[in-house]
Amino acid sequence: MSQSASLQGQWLGTFAARGILVLLMFVTLLPFITMFSAALAPSGTYPPGLQWPSDPQWGNFVEAFQSANLDRLLLSSLTIVAGVVPISVLIGTMAGFGLAKLAPRGSNMVYLLFVIGLTLPIEVVIIPLFYEVKWLGLLNTKLAIILPLIGLYMPFSIYWMRAHFVNVPIEMSEAAEIDGASAWQQFWLVQVPLARAPLLSLAILQFLWTWNSFLLPMVLVEVPLERTMAGALGAFQGQWGTNIPLLCAGSLLILAPTIILFLIFQKQFVAALLQGAVKG
């Protein structure tokens, strides 16, 4: 094959691939576009799938915001995220460090025990969690969501952070030890500052998982407004199921915070999701 022909072939391939990618992007965005067009139709009507309404009803967003109590829901979600992510990242990182660098006898078995949890479907533990949380007297409180989520995030957090700490050169900790630093000082002064990138990824992933969790909040907290965003969204479908414009407007509003955050930090998000998938 001559060079020019192969170059042409490559160019054609790139062109075709870009064409497919553009199509994929369109397919990815289509659900949001049709929800947007429906959200602007008069409330209570049954609009066609995709059509710019002659008289866009921007008021639907206001109505949906009020009827969904979105301000309260945001506050509830943020409280839950604030309860889960810092603690979960902290104790996951500590354990990852302990398993990678301190490695006490028997820690291999413990690590294996954590790793087994990586593939565990949440459905397997949801029934006992209900009775356990009830027994603890925490049903319908924020802690009912916060505490189990921290436990459920441990396998990934530890897998993720341990993989980072294992690759930190041993000289780092040796130098600290010679300086007489305790394990605790070494952790905070040497290891944590070096782990900023994986820590940020971990925090982003845990934020997303918490914000989007559905089954757990639905089972453990009865009032939709006391749940996370996704947990409440499910309830709105029941509430507005027949009012498509309001349902679409409400759903878009509920999605807005994550999408805005994603667009701002898209580089970090994409890196976290890609690496998170590979490691998980």
Next chain:
Amino acid sequence: MTETSTLRPQGPRPQTSRGRGAIVAWLFIAPALLFYGMFVLIPIGITVYYSLLRWNGIGAMQFKGIANYITVLSEPDLLQTIGNAFQLVLYFTILPVGIGLGVAQLIRKHLSGRFGTTARTILFIPQVIPLVAAGIAWSWMLASNGVINQTLQFIGLGGITRGWLGDFDFALPAVGFIGAWVLLGLCTMLLVTGIAKIDPTLYEAAKLDGASGWDEFIYVTLPGLRQEIGVCITVTVIAALASFDIVYIATGGGPGQTTTVPGLEVYRLAFAHRQVGLASALAIVLMVLVIVCILPIQWIMREPRK
């Protein structure tokens, strides 16, 4: 699961493995272990225990041995939920991995520049939004006057329009497509990123040997993407087998039982029908199914040892 060799630190060990050092080390691990034990390990044990009972969640517990497991594995309705989950694997896994591989093979270079960034950002949106939202958006698209039917009518296929999620034959494939939509961007981007790391001289050598595009795909791309393909399959198979959110929102398991999956049935049996024992047995079967499907994938896709 893949790297047991790194568990044992090599060379000089920090002298913390005994005595006071060991206590300190365990103190680092203890909080994580406490949460994991309380909210994952002990619950798994309790699920196993419940699965041996007949219990309505309130009254007296009755020990039934493995009776619930026999019911799960013989009752047609329950077996169907497992069959449905495996059918979902076809859509959740094959579509995203197949399309992703095709795009990766065609591009083969790092997606750079503004186009690359835009593509990455947009294709990742389904990974960021809750599955519940994907379910709501697609329920609307697949409704009888939704955009899917509108498009079909536009291209002259008005005869096959229907309410897809309410159709006995098409509801399950429709749910499958929703899952494929969610996972497509992640798989495509993983594979595109992976293929850019394959040594380009391998492709040049293949070309010199007169390899066709198909040969290149089979002998260079597939082996080179082994790990990434393994990741995609693992993630998508778990998403299909343990699916809940999308099905709950899009169809609620209907029409009839046609889209009911184990996750949904566990929820229903335990919290609506108060058959805690049976629900727990199904949950354990689900856990075993996931492990049985994932282990061989991990085994096959692992980097060959030298």
